[in-house]
Amino acid sequence: MTEWLDPLLVVAMLLNFVALGASHLRTVIRVVALQGVLLGVMLLLTHSGPSLRTSLVAAAAVLLKGAVFPRMLSHAIREVNIRREVEPIIGFIASLVLGAIGTALAVVFARTLPLAPEHTETMLVPGSLASVWCGFLILATRLKAVSQVLGYLVLENGIFIFGVLLHEAMPLLVEVGVLLDLFVAIFVMGIIIHRINREFSTVNTQLLSMLRD
Amino acid sequence: MALLLVLVPFVAAAIAYAVPSNRWRPWVLPAGALGHLVLVSRALAGDQLTGLDGLLALDALGKLVLVLVSVLFFVLSIYAPGYLALRRERKNRVFCACLLAALAMMTLVALSHHLGLMWVGMEATTLACGPLLFFNRSPNSTEATWKYLLIGSVGIALALFGSFFLAYASLHAGAEPTLLFDDLLREAPQLSRPWLHAAFVLLLVGYGTKMGLAPMHTWKPDAYGEAPGLVGALLAGGVTSCAYLAILRFYQICRAAGEVDFAREFLIFLGLFSMGLAAVFLVRQRDFKRMLAYSSVEHMGILVLGVGIGGVATFGALLHLINNGLTKGVMFLSAGNIHRAYDSKSTEAVSGAMRRLPLSGSLFLAGFLAITGSPPGGPFLSEFTILNGAITRGAFVVAGLFLLLLVTVFIGMGSTVLSVVQGAPSERAAATDYRDGFLTGAPILVLAGLVLMLGVYIPPPLHRLLHEAVTFLEVQP
Numbered sequence: 246m247t248e249w250l251d252p253l254l255v256v257a258m259l260l261n262f263v264a265l266g267a268s269h270l271r272t273v274i275r276v277v278a279l280q281g282v283l284l285g286v287m288l289l290l291t292h293s294g295p296s297l298r299t300s301l302v303a304a305a306a307v308l309l310k311g312a313v314f315p316r317m318l319s320h321a322i323r324e325v326n327i328r329r330e331v332e333p334i335i336g337f338i339a340s341l342v343l344g345a346i347g348t349a350l351a352v353v354f355a356r357t358l359p360l361a362p363e364h365t366e367t368m369l370v371p372g373s374l375a376s377v378w379c380g381f382l383i384l385a386t387r388l389k390a391v392s393q394v395l396g397y398l399v400l401e402n403g404i405f406i407f408g409v410l411l412h413e414a415m416p417l418l419v420e421v422g423v424l425l426d427l428f429v430a431i432f433v434m435g436i437i438i439h440r441i442n443r444e445f446s447t448v449n450t451q452l453l454s455m456l457r458d
Numbered sequence: 459m460a461l462l463l464v465l466v467p468f469v470a471a472a473i474a475y476a477v478p479s480n481r482w483r484p485w486v487l488p489a490g491a492l493g494h495l496v497l498v499s500r501a502l503a504g505d506q507l508t509g510l511d512g513l514l515a516l517d518a519l520g521k522l523v524l525v526l527v528s529v530l531f532f533v534l535s536i537y538a539p540g541y542l543a544l545r546r547e548r549k550n551r552v553f554c555a556c557l558l559a560a561l562a563m564m565t566l567v568a569l570s571h572h573l574g575l576m577w578v579g580m581e582a583t584t585l586a587c588g589p590l591l592f593f594n595r596s597p598n599s600t601e602a603t604w605k606y607l608l609i610g611s612v613g614i615a616l617a618l619f620g621s622f623f624l625a626y627a628s629l630h631a632g633a634e635p636t637l638l639f640d641d642l643l644r645e646a647p648q649l650s651r652p653w654l655h656a657a658f659v660l661l662l663v664g665y666g667t668k669m670g671l672a673p674m675h676t677w678k679p680d681a682y683g684e685a686p687g688l689v690g691a692l693l694a695g696g697v698t699s700c701a702y703l704a705i706l707r708f709y710q711i712c713r714a715a716g717e718v719d720f721a722r723e724f725l726i727f728l729g730l731f732s733m734g735l736a737a738v739f740l741v742r743q744r745d746f747k748r749m750l751a752y753s754s755v756e757h758m759g760i761l762v763l764g765v766g767i768g769g770v771a772t773f774g775a776l777l778h779l780i781n782n783g784l785t786k787g788v789m790f791l792s793a794g795n796i797h798r799a800y801d802s803k804s805t806e807a808v809s810g811a812m813r814r815l816p817l818s819g820s821l822f823l824a825g826f827l828a829i830t831g832s833p834p835g836g837p838f839l840s841e842f843t844i845l846n847g848a849i850t851r852g853a854f855v856v857a858g859l860f861l862l863l864l865v866t867v868f869i870g871m872g873s874t875v876l877s878v879v880q881g882a883p884s885e886r887a888a889a890t891d892y893r894d895g896f897l898t899g900a901p902i903l904v905l906a907g908l909v910l911m912l913g914v915y916i917p918p919p920l921h922r923l924l925h926e927a928v929t930f931l932e933v934q935p
Contacts, residue, residue, distance in 0.1 A: 418510070434611075444600055
């Protein structure tokens with residue numbers, strides 16, 4: 246089944262680009278959700294004859310990343326009535342170029358890393374590094390609070406991809422804990438987005454600049 | 459038993475959430491804190507404490523952090539009902555529950571011997587503190603909370619990445635991949651070096667963000683500036699100490715791997731850089747709560763610097779952990795009271811605090827003198843020990859810079875603090891009718907007493923614990 250892993254990783258990396266280039270927030274939310282679902286599938290694929298534990302974690306990841314988070318974020322933008330990320334700090338084309346450069350570097354860099362023999366052939370490590378980079382890019386260059394949360398999710402997805410390599414080493418308690426933390430994080434951020442909108446009548450975080458020295 | 463330490467504050471949080479009365483709910487805080495304190499003191503006296511199949515274990519370093527967190531939280535929990543009584547108009551359900559949840563999660567960090575579980579605890583602490591910062595519901599506090607959550611979450615995500623790298627380092631070494639602290643310490647010499655180095659850098663950046671080391675400190679002035687004094691004290695004394703513990707854990711693994719010089723360079727650089735940056739922003743700082751935030755950046759720098767120097771300075775750094783936590787409590791609570799009385803935290807509007815609020819004003823001044831290292835406060839002793847350690851090691855440049863920055867900070871903070879406490883009370887002094895009461899005054903006095911005591915007398919059990927912690931940290935397996 247592992248022969249499906251690399252194609253999935255390539256799709257996940259392409260989804261990074263879609264997230265970087267799309268201006269419709271709804272599109273980005275869907276893209277990030279799809280990426281989350283792919284991650285759960287990857288987890289099942291890498292571990293031949295998935296155990297109950299693996300299936301449980303994969304199911305929880307798919308449910309949260311694929312259904313719960315997109316719901317919460319769609320809800321947040323429906324209430325505040327915004328559709329698009331209009332004015333990123335770096336333009337869409339420029340951020341796509343930066344994302345592409347970062348992804349290429351990730352692939353090159355991963356080859357220089359000392360990987361265990363069984364991992365040299367897969368795209369897991371470059372995929373992880375590329376997603377972390379693209380997530381960081383979205384987070385740092387977008388002004389809408391929702392976009393920043395989406396960037397954070399892409400970054401987190403990247404880390405999750407790396408975690409697939411280490412799934413066996415993690416106690417179930419820790420894996421569930423990580424997912425639970427992520428859930429609470431998105432929940433609390435959702436509430437704050439709502440407040441930002443109420444108080445600043447916008448979700449542009451640019452206006453969040455009253456506090457300075 | 460170990461699990462009980464985490465569960466007690468958690469159950470207390472649930473009770474606080476369930477209590478319907480806004481007036482009586484805050485009293486769940488001292489009850490929960492007392493339960494925690496009793497359990498902690500029993501854990502200190504008792505045998506080796508473990509739980510969850512070795513995922514939890516209480517070692518000397520964990521004990522040190524746990525004692526600090528528990529004592530500080532207990533004092534804060536006495537202050538809390540007094541403070542919340544002044545804020546009757548506000549619902550405090552989420553506030554009380556989150557305070558206790560934060561205590562539970564900090565305890566989890568102190569007890570974790572699994573680096574993944576420690577991460578879960580640290581992230582949960584961040585999340586529990588979000589609603590605490592948000593208590594005032596002003597646009598400013600919204601902004602501060604957003605920055606805190608976003609910067610904190612990204613930082614801590616990098617720490618998770620670093621933890622994974624560390625597990626991979628053990629996998630690459632041909633062992634079973636693991637994040638159990640004791641396994642990693644044992645296998646450290648075999649760990650793959652490139653992965654170990656990358657992991658240490660990511661973890662330092664990640665947990666350094668939570669600690670508020672420069673240049674990852676940007677959330678700190680906003681968060682501490684807008685948070686109620688009580689929350690500032692908890693963040694600056696408790697949460698940052700837990701993040702420090704996390705960094706120490708990874709430092710220990712680097713040490714065991716024979717990579718101590720690599721780790722030290724980073725710690726010394728970040729330490730001095732944090733102190734330097736804080737010094738720059740402390741000079742002519744007009745907002746006395748933001749001043750406390752930069753002071754916290756400075757002291758986080760001192761903590762990592764001390765461990766970076768090593769030897770005697772490590773003892774100084776661990777002692778400073780306690781001193782800093784308690785002194786920050788004095789400063790944040792008294793600053794909170796002054797803020798309340800004047801309804802402003804700018805030196806332009808606040809003066810004559812000593813006359814307007816004799817107790818809080820004097821304690822604010824005393825806290826400033828202590829935290830900047832004036833004898834006989836506790837921080838004097840610990841900062842002096844770190845300086846001594848640097849000179850003994852022959853690190854004269856580091857020692858010189860350390861002294862220079864301490865003096866700069868003293869002068870910078872001094873002008874802000876003096877303009878707050880001295881002179882005739884400004885017009886804003888009549889802005890509110892707040893007076894120091896027993897519940898909002900006595901806890902600060904207790905903390906100040908502890909700080910003073912640590913300057914002249916370290917109780918033997920604490921002394922022993924500090925030595926155990928240093929031995930645990932510095933020993934070569």
